[in-house]
Each structure stands twice: as C-alpha cells, then as structure tokens.
Amino acid sequence: MPIPAPALDALSALLGARLSTSGADRDLHAQSETFHRAPPPDAVAWPVSTQEASRIAAICHAHRVPMIGWGTGTSLEGQALAPQGGLVIDLTKMDRVLEIRAEDMQVSVQPGCTREALNLELRATGLFFPVDPGANASLGGMAATRASGTTAVRYGTMRDNVLALEVVLADGRVIRTGTRAAKSSAGYDLTALFVGSEGTLGIITELTLRLHGQPEEVAAAVCGFSTLEQAVECVTATIQSGIPMARIEFIDADVVRAFNRASGTQMHEGPHLMVEFHGSSASVKGDAEAFGALAAEFGGTGFDWATTPEARAALWKMRHNAYRSCLALRPGATAVVTDVCVPMSHLPAAVAAAAEDIRAEGLLGPIVGHVGDGNFHAQILVTPGDEAELAAAKRVALRMAERAIAVGGTITGEHGVGIGKRPLMPAQHGAAIGVMAAIKQALDPEGVLNPGKLVPEAD
Amino acid sequence: MPIPAPALDALSALLGARLSTSGADRDLHAQSETFHRAPPPDAVAWPVSTQEASRIAAICHAHRVPMIGWGTGTSLEGQALAPQGGLVIDLTKMDRVLEIRAEDMQVSVQPGCTREALNLELRATGLFFPVDPGANASLGGMAATRASGTTAVRYGTMRDNVLALEVVLADGRVIRTGTRAAKSSAGYDLTALFVGSEGTLGIITELTLRLHGQPEEVAAAVCGFSTLEQAVECVTATIQSGIPMARIEFIDADVVRAFNRASGTQMHEGPHLMVEFHGSSASVKGDAEAFGALAAEFGGTGFDWATTPEARAALWKMRHNAYRSCLALRPGATAVVTDVCVPMSHLPAAVAAAAEDIRAEGLLGPIVGHVGDGNFHAQILVTPGDEAELAAAKRVALRMAERAIAVGGTITGEHGVGIGKRPLMPAQHGAAIGVMAAIKQALDPEGVLNPGKLVPEAD
Numbered sequence: 001m002p003i004p005a006p007a008l009d010a011l012s013a014l015l016g017a018r019l020s021t022s023g024a025d026r027d028l029h030a031q032s033e034t035f036h037r038a039p040p041p042d043a044v045a046w047p048v049s050t051q052e053a054s055r056i057a058a059i060c061h062a063h064r065v066p067m068i069g070w071g072t073g074t075s076l077e078g079q080a081l082a083p084q085g086g087l088v089i090d091l092t093k094m095d096r097v098l099e100i101r102a103e104d105m106q107v108s109v110q111p112g113c114t115r116e117a118l119n120l121e122l123r124a125t126g127l128f129f130p131v132d133p134g135a136n137a138s139l140g141g142m143a144a145t146r147a148s149g150t151t152a153v154r155y156g157t158m159r160d161n162v163l164a165l166e167v168v169l170a171d172g173r174v175i176r177t178g179t180r181a182a183k184s185s186a187g188y189d190l191t192a193l194f195v196g197s198e199g200t201l202g203i204i205t206e207l208t209l210r211l212h213g214q215p216e217e218v219a220a221a222v223c224g225f226s227t228l229e230q231a232v233e234c235v236t237a238t239i240q241s242g243i244p245m246a247r248i249e250f251i252d253a254d255v256v257r258a259f260n261r262a263s264g265t266q267m268h269e270g271p272h273l274m275v276e277f278h279g280s281s282a283s284v285k286g287d288a289e290a291f292g293a294l295a296a297e298f299g300g301t302g303f304d305w306a307t308t309p310e311a312r313a314a315l316w317k318m319r320h321n322a323y324r325s326c327l328a329l330r331p332g333a334t335a336v337v338t339d340v341c342v343p344m345s346h347l348p349a350a351v352a353a354a355a356e357d358i359r360a361e362g363l364l365g366p367i368v369g370h371v372g373d374g375n376f377h378a379q380i381l382v383t384p385g386d387e388a389e390l391a392a393a394k395r396v397a398l399r400m401a402e403r404a405i406a407v408g409g410t411i412t413g414e415h416g417v418g419i420g421k422r423p424l425m426p427a428q429h430g431a432a433i434g435v436m437a438a439i440k441q442a443l444d445p446e447g448v449l450n451p452g453k454l455v456p457e458a459d
Numbered sequence: 460m461p462i463p464a465p466a467l468d469a470l471s472a473l474l475g476a477r478l479s480t481s482g483a484d485r486d487l488h489a490q491s492e493t494f495h496r497a498p499p500p501d502a503v504a505w506p507v508s509t510q511e512a513s514r515i516a517a518i519c520h521a522h523r524v525p526m527i528g529w530g531t532g533t534s535l536e537g538q539a540l541a542p543q544g545g546l547v548i549d550l551t552k553m554d555r556v557l558e559i560r561a562e563d564m565q566v567s568v569q570p571g572c573t574r575e576a577l578n579l580e581l582r583a584t585g586l587f588f589p590v591d592p593g594a595n596a597s598l599g600g601m602a603a604t605r606a607s608g609t610t611a612v613r614y615g616t617m618r619d620n621v622l623a624l625e626v627v628l629a630d631g632r633v634i635r636t637g638t639r640a641a642k643s644s645a646g647y648d649l650t651a652l653f654v655g656s657e658g659t660l661g662i663i664t665e666l667t668l669r670l671h672g673q674p675e676e677v678a679a680a681v682c683g684f685s686t687l688e689q690a691v692e693c694v695t696a697t698i699q700s701g702i703p704m705a706r707i708e709f710i711d712a713d714v715v716r717a718f719n720r721a722s723g724t725q726m727h728e729g730p731h732l733m734v735e736f737h738g739s740s741a742s743v744k745g746d747a748e749a750f751g752a753l754a755a756e757f758g759g760t761g762f763d764w765a766t767t768p769e770a771r772a773a774l775w776k777m778r779h780n781a782y783r784s785c786l787a788l789r790p791g792a793t794a795v796v797t798d799v800c801v802p803m804s805h806l807p808a809a810v811a812a813a814a815e816d817i818r819a820e821g822l823l824g825p826i827v828g829h830v831g832d833g834n835f836h837a838q839i840l841v842t843p844g845d846e847a848e849l850a851a852a853k854r855v856a857l858r859m860a861e862r863a864i865a866v867g868g869t870i871t872g873e874h875g876v877g878i879g880k881r882p883l884m885p886a887q888h889g890a891a892i893g894v895m896a897a898i899k900q901a902l903d904p905e906g907v908l909n910p911g912k913l914v915p916e917a918d
Binding site: 101103104105106145146147148152157159160169173174175176177179180181182183184185186187188189190192193195196197201213236240242280282283286341342343344345373374375404407408409410411412413414415416417421425428429430431432434435436438439441442443454455 | 742
C-alpha cells in the first residue's frame with residue numbers, strides 16, 4: 001500500500017528536501033548485506049532532530065504508514081527492509097556526540113553516530129566504547145539489535161552498555177528511559193525493553209552509553225590448532241579457567257583461506273583462535289602466559305603475536321572483513337549468514353555439528369565465532385538464483401537453531417530476529433511469545449513500527 | 460474486599476493445610492521492616508510447585524483476588540504488603556537448588572531459596588553467587604526488586620546476574636524468559652522486564668542465575684576519614700581510577716557509633732570506608748596498595764585489615780547488621796529508610812546535602828552507602844506515633860530523591876518502588892510512566908498482581 005498523499009504532503013511540508021521518493025534513494029534503502037530481499041520503501045526521510053522524528057511518527061501513525069528505522073544498513077536478518085512498504089527513517093543526519101561526561105564514564109550520542117566516530121572523539125579522554133560488532137554500525141542500530149561482537153566476552157553487549165535512551169513512540173510521543181546512575185530499581189526496565197526491540201516498539205533518538213577505560217596494555221595473537229574440536233575446547237577451558245579474555249575468536253580453515261586470499265597473509269589453512277588481552281603490563285603478561293599454557297594443552301601451535309598497534313589493527317581489520325573475504329571465496333555469491341549462541345559446555349559439539357552439516361549438504365560455509373560467550377556464525381555461500389542451494393543453506397541454518405534451542409541456547413546471539421529468524425521465535429520462546437505480542441500490541445496498536453519483523457503474526 | 464467464598468473454597472481444595480486464613484499467619488505476612496504499614500492479607504498460600512502457583516493464579520484471576528508474592532519479607536518499600544487485601548503467595552516452600560551447572564557457571568533455583576542457602580550449596584564448586592543486599596533475602600524476591608548491595612560495584616546487580624526466569628502470569632499461564640546462553644538477541648528482553656517488576660507483572664517460580672569464580676584471594680579493610688566529603692571524594696577518585704573494588708562501602712559517624720555499641724568495636728566515631736579486594740594474590744596486593752595510596756591523598760588513616768576469613772566475616776556481618784544496629788541507637792524506633800543513586804561525579808555533593816538536610820531537620824539519620832556505584836542510603840529514625848518526626852523524615856527522603864533526579868540519578872538504586880517511592884515515579888520517568896502503565900495493563904488487565912505498587916494510578 002503506497003503512502004497516502006495527505007501523509008506525503010505533511011511529511012514533505014515538514015522535511016522539504018529531506019524527504020525523498022526518488023527511485024535511487026529508495027533503492028539505496030532496500031539494500032541488504034545478505035540474501036534477504038524486499039521491495040524498496042515508498043519514501044525515505046532524514047530527520048535532524050528528535051522533534052522532527054516525533055512529528056514524522058505522528059504523521060505516519062495518523063495515516064497508518066509503516067516506519068522503518070535505518071542506521072547504516074548493516075543488519076543481517078533483514079531488520080531494516082520494508083517488506084510492507086512505508087517510510088524508512090534514515091537517522092544518519094542525527095549523528096552527533098552530544099556530551100562526553102568523562103568523570104562519570106558516560107557519553108550521550110545521537111542514534112546515527114557510528115561506533116568508530118564515537119571512539120575517534122573519545123581518543124583523548126582515556127576512555128572508549130568497547131562494543132564492536134565488526135561493521136562500523138550506528139549506535140542506534142546496535143542498540144536496536146542488541147549487538148555485541150568480538151569484545152562482548154570482556155565488556156558485555158549493548159544490553160550491558162546502554163544506560164538510558166530517548167525514544168519516539170509509535171504515535172510520536174517522546175519518552176526517556178533509564179537514568180545516568182550506574183543502577184536503578186525505579187520501575188520497569190524500559191531501557192532493556194527497547195534495546196533489542198529492532199524498531200518495533202519505538203525509534204531510538206538518543207542514547208546514553210557506558211564508557212570504559214582504555215587499557216594500559218594490549219596484546220593480541222593468532223594461534224593455530226589441528227582440529228576444530230581442539231580449538232573450541234581450548235576456548236571452553238579458557239573461559240572456565242577465568243582468564244579475562246578481551247577477545248577470543250574462532251576462525252575455521254575456510255576463513256583462513258579467505259584471509260590468505262584477501263589479505264595476502266600466509267597462515268596455515270586450519271582452525272585458529274585470534275585472542276586479545278587488555279590490562280596492566282603485568283596482568284596482560286600473566287594472562288597471555290596462562291592462555292599460552294592452556295592452548296598448548298589443546299595442541300595450539302605457531303603463536304603469532306601482533307606486537308605493534310599497527311599489527312593489531314591489521315589483525316582485527318582482517319577479522320572484521322571476514323564476511324566480505326569469505327564472500328570472495330566464490331565471486332558473485334551472496335550468503336545465508338546465521339548465528340546461534342549456546343552454553344559454553346555445549347560449544348564444541350555445536351560447532352562440530354554445524355560444520356558436519358554444512359559438509360554433508362555439500363555447501364561452502366565458513367564458520368567464525370565470538371566463541372568466548374558461546375556465540376558462533378556460519379556464512380553459507382549461495383549462488384544467486386540457485387534455489388536448491390539456498391534451500392540447503394536455510395536447512396543448515398534451521399538445524400543450527402534447533403540444536404541451539406535443544407541445549408538451552410538461543411537462535412541468535414547477536415544478529416537479531418528481523419525477517420530471517422522470525423519463524424523460529426515460537427520454538428524459542430513458547431508461551432512467552434504471547435507476552436511479546438501483548439507488549440507490541442500495547443505500544444504499537446496500529447502496527448506501524450517496523451511491521452513484519454521480530455514478533456510473529458498471531459495464529 | 461475479602462476473598463470471595465468460592466475462591467477460598469477452590470484454593471482450599473487445591474492446597475489443603477497450605478492455605479491459611481488464621482490471624483497469626485496473616486499477621487506474620489503483614490510485617491514490614493520499615494515504617495510502611497498495611498492491614499494483613501486475607502489469606503496466605505504456600506505453593507510447592509510451579510503448577511500449584513499457576514493454579515492459584517488462575518483461581519485468583521477468575522475471582523479478582525489480589526496476589527502478593529512473598530519471599531522473606533525483607534523488602535524496604537512495602538513491596539510485600541497487601542494494602543488492598545487479597546492472597547499472599549508465600550514461596551518459602553519452593554526453596555530448592557534445582558541444578559548446578561558448574562561448567563557453564565550457572566545454577567537454576569526456586570524463588571524461595573535464599574542467597575546464603577545457595578552459597579552454602581555452592582561451597583565445594585569453586586563458584587559463588589555474589590549479589591549481596593545484606594539481608595538473607597530470597598533469590599526470587601531479590602530478582603523481583605532488582606536487588607544489588609555491597610558487591611554490585613564488581614559483580615553487578617540482579618539485572619546482570621539473572622539469565623532466565625520461569626514466571627506465572629496473572630491468569631495462571633506459565634512462561635519461560637531468556638535462555639542458558641550467555642547472551643541472546645532473540646526478541647524482547649522479558650527477563651529484564653520481570654526483574655524489578657516487584658510482582659506486578661507475574662510471580663517468579665524459577666530463576667537461572669550466573670555464577671562467578673570464588674576469588675583466589677580476598678582482602679578487606681576499614682579506613683577512617685576526617686570528614687564525610689573526604690571519604691566520599693576518595694570513593695569517586697577510586698572508581699574513576701579503575702581500581703577493581705569488590706566492595707567499597709561508606710559509613711558515617713552515626714553508623715560507627717551504632718557498630719561500636721552493637722558489636723563492641725572501638726572504632727573512631729567518624730566517617731569510614733569499608734573495602735574489599737578480590738583476585739589473585741598479586742592483583743589483590745596491587746589493588747590494595749593503589750587504594751591505600753589514593754586514600755592517603757584524601758586523609759584516610761588507621762587502616763585496619765581483616766586478615767582472616769573470620770575477621771572478614773565479622774566485618775561484613777557488622778555491615779549487614781547496620782540497619783538493626785542503627786535502629787538500636789534509639790530503642791523502640793522504626794525508620795524511614797531510603798536510597799538514591801547518582802552519577803559518580805555528583806556523589807560527594809549528594810551525600811553532603813542529605814547529611815546537612817537531616818541535621819537541619821533535627822533528625823537522627825545514619826548514612827551508609829554502596830557508594831562505589833553512586834548509591835547511598837539514609838536510615839532516618841522515627842519514634843512510632845510521632846507524626847511530626849515522621850513527616851520531617853519523609854521530607855528529607857523526598858528531597859534526597861528530588862536532588863537525585865535533578866542530577867540525572869534515580870529515586871532508588873536498589874530498594875525499589877513498592878508503596879514508598881510510587882508517588883515519585885512520575886517525577887522520575889515523565890511520559891515513560893505511560894509506557895509502564897500500558898505494559899501493566901497488557902499483562903495484568905484485571906489488576907490482580909500486587910495492586911497498589913510500583914506503577915502509579917492513572918490520572
């Protein structure tokens with residue numbers, strides 16, 4: 001259903017040139033990094049203030065126009081697509097760092113500010129924002145999808161690092177959740193409710209984030225293993241031993257092959273762990289030695305230490321580019337990329353089962369993982385148009401999710417639900433889906449906020 | 460309104476002797492540790508299983524009978540009182556540790572299990588549950604009030620340490636929230652929604668909790684300061700310096716006087732900090748030295764180290780008994796006990812203003828605080844029946860809350876809302892109160908779950 005003319009007129013009067021219905025702008029906001037596809041939205045709006053975002057919502061609400069929040073478009077389950085048409089609200093013009101309160105280790109930002117832009121502004125303060133999903137995502141988008149990434153094992157996810165929000169509700173009302181205090185028992189935790197709600201309950205227009213002290217010393221290394229099982233069992237043992245890892249990433253042989261091709265490295269094409277330690281000189285040395293001893297027990301060899309900041313940056317850039325490097329293993333391919341998260345004790349079996357399943361289906365599906373918290377990803381390559389291959393890849397993703405549920409884990413550790421994982425929500429949550437639906441109905445009775453995402457249709 | 464006879468009959472048929480309408484049982488469940496008072500509930504039920512709790516809820520829901528969850532009755536804002544009558548659901552017979560999963564550092568417990576009982580069971584595992592509000596509260600109650608306490612500065616609050624819940628909803632439906640994975644992006648964070656909801660959205664019947672490794676080394680000490688300001692500024696400097704304190708508690712001169720009387724100690728009757736360090740031998744030594752150097756800068760003197768486990772236990776027992784020891788400063792007194800939490804940079808001024816306000820009102824109001832996260836408490840003594848004194852104490856509590864809001868803090872860091880802080884909720888949350896009310900309405904349309912608590916009446 002196209003946007004009614006009176007709504008378009010009202011939006012145009014409010015936004016002028018910051019409303020577009022051009023094909024180019026609409027197509028730009030129909031992109032997805034993965035195989036998820038949907039028609040372009042009917043229009044795109046670029047608000048510059050909370051007040052404008054609020055008025056946009058009021059107009060859309062009055063005319064029943066779907067609203068889809070947009071940050072950098074890097075979500076992986078089709079969260080920012082517009083399957084029912086409507087208006088994409090692009091928040092990239094609301095990208096300011098509003099206030100750094102270094103003494104409270106907090107910052108207030110607008111939602112379009114990216115994590116890299118924030119950390120650039122923080123450089124001189126001795127503080128940093130640690131959550132790192134790989135992509136240079138917007139902080140509003142990261143909150144909306146409850147993102148985490150390589151450093152969550154040490155610093156937590158967006159759930160742990162968002163203190164307060166400003167949110168525009170479905171009808172344009174503006175609320176503030178949370179406080180600037182480190183903790184609060186003053187009522188329902190609305191901050192936690194909006195974090196991870198993927199724009200289905202409101203549009204985030206401001207965030208207050210926790211900051212952390214830049215570590216005095218950082219050390220990073222890569223270490224090879226003979227088998228996937230040994231590498232993953234080393235991770236489980238490391239976490240159980242209490243070594244405070246800042247990062248501990250698993251990459252399989254296919255990923256290493258992709259790295260070697262893309263980055264010109266000459267790593268042995270077997271499973272590896274990429275690790276990082278943060279702390280004082282003494283603690284980093286001690287932690288690294290303790291990890292080295294454990295890794296040796298599991299057959300870890302060929303430690304390669306990145307001793308300079310430049311070498312570390314190159315190392316993690318390579319890791320962050322894993323998705324694109326793996327896509328390049330088969331030129332022209334797209335990917336079914338899926339993530340699950342399981343209790344640590346189930347991690348080795350879960351990774352091994354996924355790898356075996358990919359092999360049995362005859363697919364190419366590199367596996368990477370923020371395995372320090374039991375989270376791993378498969379990126380299953382599919383040739384566009386090859387429906388049989390796509391179906392096989394989806395079968396693998398489904399079985400990964402089913403196995404995760406069976407051991408008490410989750411169908412997604414950090415990618416979120418969007419379109420892709422929505423059919424699995426009942427299997428994950430059982431009767432609790434009814435509570436999610438009741439909350440959605442209470443806060444968005446007209447169903448205008450990111451319709452078709454996260455909460456399954458009622459039976 | 461008394462419980463209708465058909466409801467009582469149905470409850471009696473279900474529970475037999477585990478339903479009581481005796482005056483003694485009802486009075487026992489009308490106790491409050493503070494000045495909050497309400498008539499006793501109409502009846503008390505002791506379910507032994509989730510299934511029974513579910514059936515109780517279904518009966519109460521059908522007959523519009525208020526349901527009030529009860530753990531150990533140690534809440535401080537009247538959360539477990541029955542101002543509108545109804546049925547208290549006493550969960551003390553559901554007190555089992557269900558499953559310890561040491562390799563995943565998790566445990567599943569029933570809600571009536573207390574934190575001390577849990578830690579006793581965990582002793583041989585090398586793990587412990589760190590959240591410590593002082594009272595030996597039930598874990599269900601601690602989750603329901605989003606409790607924290609002395610160790611939150613290091614290990615977080617119940618928000619951070621509850622992974623998953625089983626909850627009986629208003630109408631008796633049973634849901635499970637969260638998973639056993641360390642993180643999840645699979646939909647709305649219902650676990651966080653129920654944690655801190657004070658029994659107004661459901662009755663918690665099972666909890667999955669995060670466990671932590673027992674520290675290799677523990678060191679604790681008390682250190683005196685000349686003025687309140689110096690002590691609190693030392694805390695702010697300590698936290699900003701990044702020393703990983705396990706505990707950092709402020710006690711003022713009145714509290715020390717109460718300790719000396721109650722415990723026979725001979726501490727100098729001035730402000731003190733009580734601190735604890737957890738870690739390896741080396742890190743504890745380093746952290747303690749770094750803190751000692753900082754404390755010296757702020758005039759800290761007379762470090763008294765508790766070097767044995769017994770001495771440490773005595774130290775923290777004294778701290779945990781602070782509430783009762785302070786009450787004993789005036790025999791027969793009850794107390795208006797209130798807590799607020801502010802951003803660290805505002806802590807010294809906030810504590811000083813509260814102390815000055817108490818003095819100006821001519822009240823006796825010892826101040827203690829889990830000041831490492833900006834949280835402090837005043838326990839203002841009032842003589843029962845002295846309405847003028849009660850009114851003055853409430854004025855002080857109100858101004859503490861107002862000043863906390865003014866600097867971006869919260870009206871309660873850990874005691875919760877209950878009856879006492881409910882009138883302050885609109886000032887704290889503004890328009891967000893409407894969202895809380897909508898959620899309450901969606902999940903408890905009949906208003907049977909702990910009515911009169913947390914969410915203010917609609918205008």
